[in-house]
Amino acid sequence: MSITDSENLSLEAAQQILKQFVCLERSPNMPLPDNALVRQALRLVAEHSDYQIFGICADTGDQATVALKAYLTALGYTTMPTITAGHDPVYLKFNPKTDRCHVAPYTGTHRGVLVSCQSAYDQGINETFGHLPLDLFEEMT
Numbered sequence: 001m002s003i004t005d006s007e008n009l010s011l012e013a014a015q016q017i018l019k020q021f022v023c024l025e026r027s028p029n030m031p032l033p034d035n036a037l038v039r040q041a042l043r044l045v046a047e048h049s050d051y052q053i054f055g056i057c058a059d060t061g062d063q064a065t066v067a068l069k070a071y072l073t074a075l076g077y078t079t080m081p082t083i084t085a086g087h088d089p090v091y092l093k094f095n096p097k098t099d100r101c102h103v104a105p106y107t108g109t110h111r112g113v114l115v116s117c118q119s120a121y122d123q124g125i126n127e128t129f130g131h132l133p134l135d136l137f138e139e140m141t
Contacts, residue, residue, distance in 0.1 A: 009037075009040055009041060009044060011044060011045065011048055013041075014040070014041035014042075014044040014045050015041075015045060015125075015127070017033050017037060017038060017041040018038070018041050018042060018045060018115075018129035018132070019129065020032060020033065021038075021112070021129060021130055021131060021132050022128075022129065022130070035133065035136055038132065038133070038136060039074065039136060039137065042074075042075070042115065042129070042132070042136075043074070043075065045117055045125055045129070046075050046115070046117065048117075048119075048124070048125050049117035049118055049119045049124060049125040049126070050118055050119050050120050050124065051096060051097045051118050052075065052096070052115050052116060052117050052118065053093070053094070053095045053096075053097075053115075053116040053118060054068055054071060054072070054092075054093070054094045054095075054096075054113060054114070054115060054116075055091065055092070055093045055113070055114035055116070055130070056068055056090075056091070056092040056093075056112075056113050056114070056134070057089070057090075057091055057106055057108060057110050057111050057112060057114075057131065058089060058090055058092070058106075058111060058134060059088060059089050059111065060088045060089070060090065061083065061084075061086070061087065061088065061090050061092070061103065063134060064083070064090050064092040064103075065083045065092070066134075066138075067113055067134040067135070068081075068083070068092060068094055068113075070135075070136070070137035070138060071113055071115070071136070071137060072094075072096070073137070074136075074137040077096050079096050079099060081094055081099065081101035082101070083101060083103060084103065086103075087103065087104065087105040087106075089105070089106045089107075089111075090103055090104065090105065090106050091103070091104050091105075091106035091108075097118075110131050111131065111134060112130055112131025112132055112133060112134055113130055113131060113132045113133070113134060113136070114128055114129070114130035114131060114132075115128065115129050115130055115132060116128040116129075117129070
């Protein structure tokens, strides 16, 4: 099956789609899949992990907050942290399992969302994907 085939997406194909966003492995000239396919892949991978931890690199605290809330909603989380960001650009990290949120100044050049899938078992998905687009779920709202 081609990873551009959005119907009957396998877990392995979903992981391959998301791995295209790993900043250390991506060639700047590599075309990326469309957002609908990325959303489907992320939802499938998230379903096969126990929970996710989110890291967001953004130009502003407001941009990070909007992205986090969109990702949390799309992945079925009901917890929304209170975020007080006084730095621009920012790195925001949120762990829904512990309900801990941390915001710090960010001097790096990457922008996007890191989604770290956590599983209780070694054979589960324990991998970080990203930097995924900040606006991946914007067209869903």
